[in-house]
Amino acid sequence: MASSQLFNSFLSYSSLVNSHSTSTVHHYMPKLVIKCNNTPIAVNNISPPPPSPSNINFSAKYVPFNSISTNTSTTESYSLDEIVYRSQAGGLLDIQHDMEALKQFDREYWKTVFDSRTGTTKWPYGSGEWSKKEWVLPEIDNDDIVSAFEGNSNLFWAERFGKKILEMNDLWVKHCGISHTGSFKDLGMTVLVSQVNRLRKMNVPLVGVGCASTGDTSAALSAYCAAADIPSIVFLPANKISMAQLVQPIANGSFVLSIDTDFDGCMKLIREITSELPIYLANSLNSLRLEGQKTAAIEILQQFDWEVPDWVIVPGGNLGNIYAFYKGFKMCQELGLVDRIPRLVCAQATNANPLFLYYKSGWKEFRPLKASTTFASAIQIGDPVSIDRAVYALKNSNGIVEEATEEELMDAMALADSTGMFICPHTGVALTALIKLRNSGIIGSTDKTVVVSTAHGLKFTQSKIDYQSREIKDMACKYANPPVKVKAEFGSVMDVLKKYLSNTRLH
Ligand SMILES: Cc1ncc(COP(=O)(O)O)c(C=O)c1O
Numbered sequence: 001m002a003s004s005q006l007f008n009s010f011l012s013y014s015s016l017v018n019s020h021s022t023s024t025v026h027h028y029m030p031k032l033v034i035k036c037n038n039t040p041i042a043v044n045n046i047s048p049p050p051p052s053p054s055n056i057n058f059s060a061k062y063v064p065f066n067s068i069s070t071n072t073s074t075t076e077s078y079s080l081d082e083i084v085y086r087s088q089a090g091g092l093l094d095i096q097h098d099m100e101a102l103k104q105f106d107r108e109y110w111k112t113v114f115d116s117r118t119g120t121t122k123w124p125y126g127s128g129e130w131s132k133k134e135w136v137l138p139e140i141d142n143d144d145i146v147s148a149f150e151g152n153s154n155l156f157w158a159e160r161f162g163k164k165i166l167e168m169n170d171l172w173v174k175h176c177g178i179s180h181t182g183s184f185k186d187l188g189m190t191v192l193v194s195q196v197n198r199l200r201k202m203n204v205p206l207v208g209v210g211c212a213s214t215g216d217t218s219a220a221l222s223a224y225c226a227a228a229d230i231p232s233i234v235f236l237p238a239n240k241i242s243m244a245q246l247v248q249p250i251a252n253g254s255f256v257l258s259i260d261t262d263f264d265g266c267m268k269l270i271r272e273i274t275s276e277l278p279i280y281l282a283n284s285l286n287s288l289r290l291e292g293q294k295t296a297a298i299e300i301l302q303q304f305d306w307e308v309p310d311w312v313i314v315p316g317g318n319l320g321n322i323y324a325f326y327k328g329f330k331m332c333q334e335l336g337l338v339d340r341i342p343r344l345v346c347a348q349a350t351n352a353n354p355l356f357l358y359y360k361s362g363w364k365e366f367r368p369l370k371a372s373t374t375f376a377s378a379i380q381i382g383d384p385v386s387i388d389r390a391v392y393a394l395k396n397s398n399g400i401v402e403e404a405t406e407e408e409l410m411d412a413m414a415l416a417d418s419t420g421m422f423i424c425p426h427t428g429v430a431l432t433a434l435i436k437l438r439n440s441g442i443i444g445s446t447d448k449t450v451v452v453s454t455a456h457g458l459k460f461t462q463s464k465i466d467y468q469s470r471e472i473k474d475m476a477c478k479y480a481n482p483p484v485k486v487k488a489e490f491g492s493v494m495d496v497l498k499k500y501l502s503n504t505r506l507h
């Protein structure tokens, strides 16, 4: 029986005036106190943070992204309680925090606050993301937050992959796919849906929330909306997302439209629809999403005890996430928690590489393209909405853009899996970028390097099955490990085992 058969048998509107709620830092670190000569001594490693001055209110607002990227002052700004996705000139928006208020507290204060909340169950700070609430959405009431305690994702040492494949001893994987719905999108969606929850409580006439998706944004949107009993509507390109991704919004009760176009077509439609109907736009064009996603960068620094990695490699599609990482790192630098930021690498599939081509042209001319089918299906995007944000992030981090062919990304995924990971094809794209930059000597053997794994491998099992079955046309699938069919009798099992063991190293 062909190995593929074996596998088959395993399968079968309106603007509102902001009613600013005040938000100050609270301390929830449970303090263990012992008494020595009747003098209380706090025995936690971390001393309790100083009380926050009651007159400091943290706040954030929308401003034109252009004013950030060109460092120009502007009077144009919007409350986060307004429904606005674009600047007056039609450009992107960004969220600007009151940095002066945040700076009233020194770096040790913030480190202590973040550390004290990590791993607790105290609402909402048990979420890795909301543990940094003052830096994310400072004015929201805790009762309005919709959270599945996302964040706090693994940052693990990829020792064997690093040493065996790349002669690297400081390679790490930030596994953002170990999350509520299996991708980093949860980080952005908890913020966006929380804000919608707040708006609905303020009687803003929003009937629901909508997105276009390659599968992960829709999964996250539907789960968070379902948790808050908010209707969600998702536009999916027909036959272009994995089964595991498709079933998520269906199970969570979204209104699912399967549309005969690609992601870019769905994105165009949802933008038009959300400008006509009171449906809130949940794609990363909406800068609220990036406020959540930036916490993955802050978390990496926190997990390294505020030591800055040399490189962070992120797979890119609609290109919000690469900017979110930049923003998180930059905020830590501006608030003095670190003194530099890592160099960022954005990795694209060759079949969907508009940013790579733009980079290779020396940033001369950006040309949207029609993305071709790729195993990295969640980044099959030819006209990314956050192109300007991505360029800014890369230019300001001395960044690099790389690309991966289908064979390269699938081989990288299989190699990583063979060292004990179980990554998604998009992480295969990021690993390909790493392999290329390492082989060319740009990334050194001792460079502290983080590869961002953006989704769980279990969402993309079909691509792994195709590869492991050597079922992919024009692909050698050189790291495939298909199962062996054997008769149910002792002698046959012994024969195949002896053959296997004769090729296996003994330690
Ligand atoms: C698994 C996965 N990786 C990477 C990306 C790329 O992120 P971004 O669109 O923010 O560039 C996406 C979505 O686009 C995704 O779903």
Ligand SMILES: N[C@@H](CCOP(=O)(O)O)C(=O)O
Residues within 6 Å of the ligand: 185, 211, 212, 213, 214, 215, 216, 217, 218, 282, 283, 284, 285, 317, 318, 320, 378, 379
């Ligand atoms: N990969 C994304 C594509 C849409 O990106 P977004 O960040 O703008 O929502 C998805 O999973 O849909």
